[in-house]
Amino acid sequence: MRVAEGSQRNEQPPNAKIVNTNRQLVLHSRPTGLLAPGDLQLAEAPLPSLTDGQALARVKYLSIDPTMRIWMARVSYLPAVAIGEVMRAFGFAEVVESRHKDFKKGDKVVGLTGLQNYCVIDAADKHGMFQKVPPIPFLSDTAFLGVLGINGLTAYFGMMDIAKPQKGETLLVSAAAGATGSIAGQIGKIHGCRVVGIAGGPEKCKWITEGLGFDAAVDYKSPDWKEKLAAATPKGIDINFENVGGEIMHAVFERMNLHGRVVLCGLISGYTKGDPALASLEMVLVKRLRVEGFIVIDYMDRTMEAATQLGKWKMFGKLKDRETIVEGLEKAPDAINMLFTGGNIGKLIVKV
Ligand SMILES: NC(=O)c1ccc[n+]([C@@H]2O[C@H](COP(=O)([O-])OP(=O)(O)OC[C@H]3O[C@@H](n4cnc5c(N)ncnc54)[C@H](OP(=O)(O)O)[C@@H]3O)[C@@H](O)[C@H]2O)c1
Numbered sequence: 001m002r003v004a005e006g007s008q009r010n011e012q013p014p015n016a017k018i019v020n021t022n023r024q025l026v027l028h029s030r031p032t033g034l035l036a037p038g039d040l041q042l043a044e045a046p047l048p049s050l051t052d053g054q055a056l057a058r059v060k061y062l063s064i065d066p067t068m069r070i071w072m073a074r075v076s077y078l079p080a081v082a083i084g085e086v087m088r089a090f091g092f093a094e095v096v097e098s099r100h101k102d103f104k105k106g107d108k109v110v111g112l113t114g115l116q117n118y119c120v121i122d123a124a125d126k127h128g129m130f131q132k133v134p135p136i137p138f139l140s141d142t143a144f145l146g147v148l149g150i151n152g153l154t155a156y157f158g159m160m161d162i163a164k165p166q167k168g169e170t171l172l173v174s175a176a177a178g179a180t181g182s183i184a185g186q187i188g189k190i191h192g193c194r195v196v197g198i199a200g201g202p203e204k205c206k207w208i209t210e211g212l213g214f215d216a217a218v219d220y221k222s223p224d225w226k227e228k229l230a231a232a233t234p235k236g237i238d239i240n241f242e243n244v245g246g247e248i249m250h251a252v253f254e255r256m257n258l259h260g261r262v263v264l265c266g267l268i269s270g271y272t273k274g275d276p277a278l279a280s281l282e283m284v285l286v287k288r289l290r291v292e293g294f295i296v297i298d299y300m301d302r303t304m305e306a307a308t309q310l311g312k313w314k315m316f317g318k319l320k321d322r323e324t325i326v327e328g329l330e331k332a333p334d335a336i337n338m339l340f341t342g343g344n345i346g347k348l349i350v351k352v
Contacts, residue, residue: 017284022047024086025115025332030073032273033226033341039072040115040333042085052101053123057093058316059113062350064326064335065090078097079293087115089332090150092141095121108133110144115332125290129300140316146179146322147314148307153181154296155241158263158307159191161299162292163239167192170233172252175243175268176214178205179321179347183310184241184265185214186319196232198225198248200342207345211238212320225266226251236260244269244276253283264293272340322346 021044028041042239050056070076071088081088091113095103100123111130113119121130131142145150146242158180167170171188175181176197185208188195196216197208210341216232218225229251236257242249245267256262270277284291300308313319324344326335332350339348 001079007107019117020047021045022116022118023329024071024117025329027072027081027083027085027087029083030080031069031272032274035069035333037333042269042330045239048120050097050099050120052099053101055095055098055103055121055168056111057103057109057119057121058352059093059096059117059119059311061092061093061142061145062113062329062332062352063090063092063113063150064332064344064348064350065150065178065338066271066339068336069340072088074166077297087332088112089115090117090145090204092145093119103130103132108135108141108144110149113135115329117329129297131303136310136311139311142323142325142347142349143321145349146323147319149309150296151347152183152310153299153303153306154180154265155187156310157296157299157302158241158265158294159184159255161186161259162263162294163188163241165191165193165239166291168194169238170194170196170234170235170257171239171241172196172198172237172255173241173243174198174248175266176208176217177345178243178346180265181241181243182208182321182346183319184263186212186313188239188241189213190240190313190318193234196229196237198229198244204342204345207322211322215247228256233350239263242263242267246279247272250279250283253279253287253289256283259288259290262289262291264291268340286342323349325349325351327351 025040026043095107102327106116111128171193173181173185177199185195195214197214197217205219208214209217219226232311237255240262243266246269267277329352
C-alpha cells in the first residue's frame with residue numbers, strides 16, 4: 001500500500017497485451033460486519049466477443065467506496081448486487097477494442113467497470129454511467145476517480161447546491177481526512193468559512209489542518225473529543241457536512257446553531273452494522289435544522305460543471321488531494337474493509 005500526496009503525478013502504466021481471460025471478483029455471500037474472506041471470490045471468465053454497440057475496456061484503477069458495502073448487503077438507491085454477479089464498482093479503464101460509435105480504441109473512461117480486469121461498455125446499458133475522460137496534462141488517471149471523480153462531485157454538489165456556504169460561517173465536516181470530506185472542507189475554506197474537521201487519529205488531524213488549511217481538527221478517538229469539539233466551535237456550527245452518522249452526528253447536532261443546515265452525505269458508522277446510524281431527531285426539532293440528503297448520481301448531467309470548477313481550484317492550488325493506493329485486484333476486499341477501520345487517508349484506490 002502506498003500513500004501519495006496529490007494526484008498530479010502522471011502515472012502511465014505500460015500498455016499490457018489483451019489476455020483471453022478476465023479475472024473478476026464475484027459476490028459469493030452477503031457480509032455481516034466487515035467483509036469476511038470468501039464474501040467476494042476471485043473467478044476467471046472468458047473475454048466476451050463484442051457485438052455492435054459494445055466496446056471492451058481494460059480496467060486500470062478501481063475506486064473503493066463505502067457504498068460498495070451497502071450494494072453488497074441490500075437494496076438502496078441501486079439494486080443490491082446479486083449473488084454470483086461481478087461486484088459493482090466505479091473504475092478507470094482504457095478502451096482496447098470497439099464496435100461502439102461513441103468510444104474508440106485508446107479512449108479513457110470512468111464508469112461502473114466492476115471489480116474485474118476488463119469490462120464491456122454497452123450502448124444498450126444506460127446504467128454503466130460511462131463517460132470519456134478528457135486528456136488534461138496536469139492530472140493523473142486516478143484524479144478522475146477522486147478529486148475530479150465521484151468524491152469531488154459529491155463534495156461539490158453537497159456544498160454548492162445544498163450547503164451554500166457563506167463567508168464567516170462555521171462548517172463542520174466528519175470523516176474529514178477521507179476522499180469526500182477533505183474536498184468538502186476545502187470548498188468551505190474557498191468560500192470563507194471557518195472549517196472544523198472530525199477525523200480518527202493525530203496523523204489525519206495534522207494533515208487536514210497543516211496540509212489542507214482547516215482551522216481546527218478534532219480527533220474523535222481521543223477520550224475528551226466532545227469537549228474539543230465544543231472548544232473548536234465557539235460560535236456553534238452553521239453547516240454540517242455529515243459523512244458518519246451515529247454518535248458523531250449526534251454530538252455535532254448538539255453544537256448546531258438555530259436554523260443550521262445539514263448536508264446528509266453518508267452514514268458510514270452504520271454500514272457494517274446494518275442499522276442506519278441515525279442520531280436522535282430531537283436536535284433537528286429543537287434547533288430547527290434543515291437536513292437534506294442527496295446522492296451524487298442524480299447530478300451526473302452536471303459532471304462537466306463540477307469537474308471544470310474542481311479542476312480550476314486544483315490547478316490554482318486551492319484544492320489539494322491525497323490518495324491511498326492498494327496494488328492488485330485480489331486486494332480489493334481488504335481495501336473495502338480499510339474504509340471502515342480508517343486505513344485510508346484521502347481517496348482509496350486499487351491499482352489493477
Ligand atoms: N451521497 C453520496 O452520493 C455519496 C457519495 C460518495 C460518498 N458518500 C459518503 O461519504 C462518506 C465518505 O465516503 P468516502 O468515499 O469519502 O470515504 P472516505 O472518507 O475516504 O473513507 C471513509 C472514512 O470514514 C471514516 N470512518 C469509518 N468508520 C467510521 C466510524 N464508525 N466513525 C467515524 N468515522 C468512520 C474513516 O476515517 P477515520 O479514520 O477518520 O475514522 C474512513 O477513512 C461515506 O459515508 C459515503 O457513504 C456519499
